[in-house]
Amino acid sequence: MIHISTDMETQIIDDIMYRIVSRSMEHGEKLPSENELATKYKVPRMTVRNALTKLEERGYIYSKQGKGRYLKEEAMQIQLHLTGKTSFTDKMKQAGYELKTENFVCEKIDYNEQIYKILNLNKEESVFKVARIRYINEEPIAIHSSFVSETMFPRIAEDGPNIESMFAYYRNLGYKEFTSKKSLLSITFPTSNEQKLLSCKSMVPLIVVESDCIDVASNKVLEHTKILYRSDKFKYDITME
Incomplete structure (x- = not known):
């Protein structure tokens, strides 16, 4: 039966x-x-x-x-280019979306071999995670986490809680042009905390985009980025620029 x-x-x-x-x-x-x-x-x-x-x-x-x-109502189509040349904030504003950003985490992370290798760091150095929730039309669309080296950005512990756009932060420090080596796309399901932050159910798939941000002038890796996008409320145009 x-x-x-x-x-x-x-x-x-x-x-x-x-x-x-x-x-x-x-x-x-x-x-x-x-x-x-x-x-x-x-x-x-x-x-x-x-x-x-x-x-x-x-x-x-x-x-x-x-x-x-x-x-549910029809999903809104969000144009999202998977490149590190332009900030998420700039992309959304240029597309005319009503974007709001809420910074909710700035903390030192435990040693992570993958992230430390990408940032070219040794175990003795410190990495901080700066995480923001992105809202489109008052609805949470993504959790955007940036991992940066305290060695490269000595004031990140103090500045991090107030950062909404990492690119804007870098520009204020004299960095002008950005690029990335590659972007990785995968799928996951939200943890209980991510369900609360994104206002979604446990079985709603999340699109995971991982990339890095490189300063063009020095070729230094400024950050490793991991973004979790809701898949149930939005459609994503990932046409390459």
């Missing part, structure tokens, strides 16, 4: 996903009730509830207390 119930959950999920992808449902449209779906598929109401819960966890639908479940 459990096996059959699981199969039916999958069928319900697949059927609703097909309607979403084929656009036979409108964004914001109310879904049939649990009772209606249970009757349609000839399954217990709990089977329907489990299927809908999974769709909600994945970020496709949402609940209104006492009113039912609805298909």
Whole structure:
């Protein structure tokens, strides 16, 4: 019985996903009730509830207390070029988005072999993480973490909590032009803390972009960057510049 119930959950999920992808449902449209779906598929109401819960966890639908479940609004398309030549802040403002940045972390990190190697540091040196939440139209879109060397930026512990744009910070210190060697793209799922910061469910995939920022004049690596993007509220144009 459990096996059959699981199969039916999958069928319900697949059927609703097909309607979403084929656009036979409108964004914001109310879904049939649990009772209606249970009757349609000839399954217990709990089977329907489990299927809908999974769709909600994945970020496709949402609940209104006492009113039912609805298909989420259409995702906003965000143009995002995966290069280190222009800051995230500048990219979003140039594209006309209403961007807000909240700095929430400036802390010394434990030794991390990958990050230390990228920044060309030894174990005795210190690396600070400066993390910001990015909002578009008042909704959290990304967690942006920059890892920088205290050796290169001696005031980072004092300055870090007030930094919204690392590129602006670098420019104030005399760095003018930036580039990057490569960008890595992967997928992960949010931790409980990231769920709170990004206002998303545990099963909403996050797009991970890792890159570095290099000063063109000196060819020095200024920072290693890791950005976590929500995948459920936005579509990302990653066309290369």
